[in-house]
Amino acid sequence: MGEPDPKYWFPAKRYGWGWGPPVAWQGWVFLIIWIIVLAAGARYVLPHQHPVRFALFVVAMIAVMTAVCYAKGEPPRWRWGDKDNGPSQRR
Numbered sequence: 001m002g003e004p005d006p007k008y009w010f011p012a013k014r015y016g017w018g019w020g021p022p023v024a025w026q027g028w029v030f031l032i033i034w035i036i037v038l039a040a041g042a043r044y045v046l047p048h049q050h051p052v053r054f055a056l057f058v059v060a061m062i063a064v065m066t067a068v069c070y071a072k073g074e075p076p077r078w079r080w081g082d083k084d085n086g087p088s089q090r091r
Contacts (some may be wrong), residue, residue, distance in 0.1 A: 008074050009024045010072060010074070019074070036060070038061050
């Protein structure tokens with residue numbers, strides 16, 4: 001018997017590259033906490049007073065989101081919807 005399919009927090013997008021909304025409760029918890037931290041950081045590091053610091057904060061937050069999606073999401077690749085599947089794989 002093979003290993004069971006891994007439980008992904010974030011599914012791959014059907015079109016393009018990247019991930020969609022969470023499908024597991026852990027993904028939703030992470031996303032909510034991430035949004036709260038992003039909003040709190042935006043209130044603390046005011047973009048109009050410290051634009052460089054704010055930009056670095058946003059880049060860091062995006063890096064955290066991307067790292068978690070890579071670790072807990074489906075492997076990313078370009079997808080073209082039903083064109084991804086060959087004629088024998090279509091339903």
